[in-house]
Amino acid sequence: MKDNTAPLRDKARALLADKAACVIGHARDRDGLRARPHFAKDERGVGALILDATCHHNLAKYLLDYPYLEAKVGIVLKGCDALALERLVADRRVDRAKVVPIGAPCAGMADPVKLQALFPGGVTAVASGPDGFTVTTAAGRQPPAPRAGLLLERCQACHQATPPDTELLAEPVAAPTVGPAAEVARISALPPADRLSFWQGQFSRCIRCYACRNVCPACSCRECVFDQFQPNWLGRRTGLAQTQVFHLTRAFHVAGRCVDCGECDRVCPVGLPLSALNRKLLQDAGELFKLAEPWRPGTTEPLGTYKLDDPEEFM
Amino acid sequence: MTETVRLTGQGLEQLLGAAAGATGGLVAPVTEDGQVLFRPVREARRFDYINAVTPPKDFWFPQTERLFKFKTVPAVALEQAADPAQRVVFGVRPCDLKSLVILDAVMATGEFEDDYYAQQRSATTVIGVACTGAGPHCFCTAMGVTPGDEAGADLMLYPDGDGFLGRAVTGRGAALTAAHAGCFAAADPAAVAAAAAAARKLVPPLAGRLDVDGLRERFADNWDSHIWGEAAQRCLGCGLCTYLCPTCYCFGVSDEVRQGQGVRMRCWDSCMFSDFVRMAGGHNPRPGKLERVRQRFLHKLRYFPARHAELACTGCGRCVAKCPVGVHVPELIMLDREAR
Numbered sequence: 231m232k233d234n235t236a237p238l239r240d241k242a243r244a245l246l247a248d249k250a251a252c253v254i255g256h257a258r259d260r261d262g263l264r265a266r267p268h269f270a271k272d273e274r275g276v277g278a279l280i281l282d283a284t285c286h287h288n289l290a291k292y293l294l295d296y297p298y299l300e301a302k303v304g305i306v307l308k309g310c311d312a313l314a315l316e317r318l319v320a321d322r323r324v325d326r327a328k329v330v331p332i333g334a335p336c337a338g339m340a341d342p343v344k345l346q347a348l349f350p351g352g353v354t355a356v357a358s359g360p361d362g363f364t365v366t367t368a369a370g371r372q373p374p375a376p377r378a379g380l381l382l383e384r385c386q387a388c389h390q391a392t393p394p395d396t397e398l399l400a401e402p403v404a405a406p407t408v409g410p411a412a413e414v415a416r417i418s419a420l421p422p423a424d425r426l427s428f429w430q431g432q433f434s435r436c437i438r439c440y441a442c443r444n445v446c447p448a449c450s451c452r453e454c455v456f457d458q459f460q461p462n463w464l465g466r467r468t469g470l471a472q473t474q475v476f477h478l479t480r481a482f483h484v485a486g487r488c489v490d491c492g493e494c495d496r497v498c499p500v501g502l503p504l505s506a507l508n509r510k511l512l513q514d515a516g517e518l519f520k521l522a523e524p525w526r527p528g529t530t531e532p533l534g535t536y537k538l539d540d541p542e543e544f545m
Numbered sequence: 546m547t548e549t550v551r552l553t554g555q556g557l558e559q560l561l562g563a564a565a566g567a568t569g570g571l572v573a574p575v576t577e578d579g580q581v582l583f584r585p586v587r588e589a590r591r592f593d594y595i596n597a598v599t600p601p602k603d604f605w606f607p608q609t610e611r612l613f614k615f616k617t618v619p620a621v622a623l624e625q626a627a628d629p630a631q632r633v634v635f636g637v638r639p640c641d642l643k644s645l646v647i648l649d650a651v652m653a654t655g656e657f658e659d660d661y662y663a664q665q666r667s668a669t670t671v672i673g674v675a676c677t678g679a680g681p682h683c684f685c686t687a688m689g690v691t692p693g694d695e696a697g698a699d700l701m702l703y704p705d706g707d708g709f710l711g712r713a714v715t716g717r718g719a720a721l722t723a724a725h726a727g728c729f730a731a732a733d734p735a736a737v738a739a740a741a742a743a744a745r746k747l748v749p750p751l752a753g754r755l756d757v758d759g760l761r762e763r764f765a766d767n768w769d770s771h772i773w774g775e776a777a778q779r780c781l782g783c784g785l786c787t788y789l790c791p792t793c794y795c796f797g798v799s800d801e802v803r804q805g806q807g808v809r810m811r812c813w814d815s816c817m818f819s820d821f822v823r824m825a826g827g828h829n830p831r832p833g834k835l836e837r838v839r840q841r842f843l844h845k846l847r848y849f850p851a852r853h854a855e856l857a858c859t860g861c862g863r864c865v866a867k868c869p870v871g872v873h874v875p876e877l878i879m880l881d882r883e884a885r
Contacts, residue, residue, distance in 0.1 A: 267779045287869070292778075350681070437599060437788045465801075467609050468812065499598060499789055501580050
């Protein structure tokens with residue numbers, strides 16, 4: 231993504247002048263390196279907005295915090311985030327008429343961990359293009375960094391670089407050609423016993439903080455089954471069995487509905503490769519039901535439909 | 546009680562090997578898929594780490610703890626959980642050591658002592674290791690802890706060349722050095738004191754950026770501040786910060802019953818979860834993210850100090866490193882400063 235900070239601020243100013251309640255975007259974190267979600271409501275807030283290749287947060291789910299507003303809400307959407315908005319609209323959790331999407335064509339995001347290792351002193355802006363990253367620090371523009379060295383892993387499998395049917399802040403960018411997800415292929419090729427022990431090893435680190443669920447645009451139930459007290463399906467008890475039930479239930483819940491934004495991987499504090507699980511189910515849903523991967527607006531949701539000729543034999 | 550020791554790299558290996566062979570085993574930091582975690586181990590290898598991703602809290606205040614089993618058929622009968630086995634936890638950093646002082650103040654001091662916690666504590670020998678470097682998210686010195694503090698440790702070690710200088714801080718620590726005397730050599734108390742003093746001088750960069758003057762007074766006076774709404778609008782409402790926090794101690798007690806028998810457990814809970822204070826009738830006194838975010842940080846910086854004369858934050862920096870949206874203790878301290 232280019233540094234789109236200046237056009238974004240102009241757009242945000244215009245929206246607020248047009249009585250928008252808020253513009254949801256990003257600001258530079260106090261560490262001078264990462265970005266963080268930011269809610270601009272006045273000129274001071276607009277002045278803190280940034281939009282560059284550090285702005286990897288998918289903001290769509292914050293729209294659930296604005297259910298009863300009369301005014302519109304502006305929101306910055308990259309290609310992947312635009313699918314997340316469609317997901318929430320399809321689930322009837324967000325009223326599209328209340329949302330002003332601000333389209334941000336994106337050629338890939340920088341990994342904050344890799345960025346920190348290369349630029350411990352912080353950055354002022356990070357731009358990405360098909361050839362690599364251009365990082366600007368307080369000392370000025372740095373020599374170009376190769377794409378592979380900084381790219382956020384999930385961006386290697388980009389499905390949609392430019393939000394469709396949206397007013398854009400910059401020229402559209404084409405998504406890179408994506409091969410099959412290497413991690414899914416690797417895990418799928420393991421013998422069943424090894425695959426089980428791989429996932430059990432991963433799940434044994436889970437602390438059940440529910441960050442993956444809370445950030446997920448496909449997880450928008452008014453009351454999550456894991457928060458229900460009566461009946462108490464799972465409760466707070468932890469252990470491998472409980473953790474497996476949580477992750478597998480969630481994976482099936484988002485199967486065929488996941489937009490593959492990769493936020494579950496990003497927020498997990500103990501580094502679980504959760505998107506590999508979700509991507510595997512997307513691939514299965516794609517093969518079994520001839521669906522697009524990831525989910526696209528208007529497509530059938532395999533676990534939300536009943537058909538007599540279901541390809542599952544036991545049905 | 547105070548006994549200064551020298552421990553070579555080989556001596557440490559011997560000591561940890563013996564600890565791993567004991568009934569309750571050894572817990573030490575390991576690297577697993579690139580994540581540093583405290584894990585029960587058969588042998589500990591020394592390696593460089595700033596701190597573990599998750600605090601060692603689980604080993605004295607387990608995330609899920611069975612309190613007792615029970616039967617209701619044919620008659621009510623209880624079966625107490627077995628006493629915890631003797632265990633050594635190695636490699637705990639001063640911030641996490643300080644969390645023991647804080648947890649002890651709540652669970653093992655004064656009129657009400659939590660038997661389960663007290664048993665875990667007395668069964669656990671904690672070997673602290675002073676820091677030799679600070680991570681980008683560390684801010685302990687702003688919270689009154691230093692990278693060389695020994696409070697909370699039973700045996701405190703200061704890295705010294707290939708080995709360590711150390712001090713038995715408690716009776717448990719002295720018992721450990723006595724039981725494994727062959728692993729240790731005597732050390733000059735002055736040398737140990739000098740190593741401790743050097744470690745205490747390390748200042749994490751983030752701590753230098755925090756203005757903590759009058760912190761308790763400021764947070765006694767900001768209930769209505771706009772900072773809570775500002776932080777809360779970003780909050781995802783997950784429990785990441787509370788479960789990674791070495792000093793968070795909220796829990797819930799629940800039964801799992803099936804066919805006349807069951808188990809009573811206590812499990813960590815999180816004030817960030819929307820159902821945390823939901824009442825039986827459905828009323829929720831902290832209905833929104835704002836109320837919940839305010840509760841968490843005022844608990845750390847106002848309510849706990851008022852009751853126990855200590856901040857309930859040790860500056861370990863896990864919330865800074867891991868909160869996906871930048872809501873953490875230093876953020877609130879800076880927001881408060883700017884709001885004045």
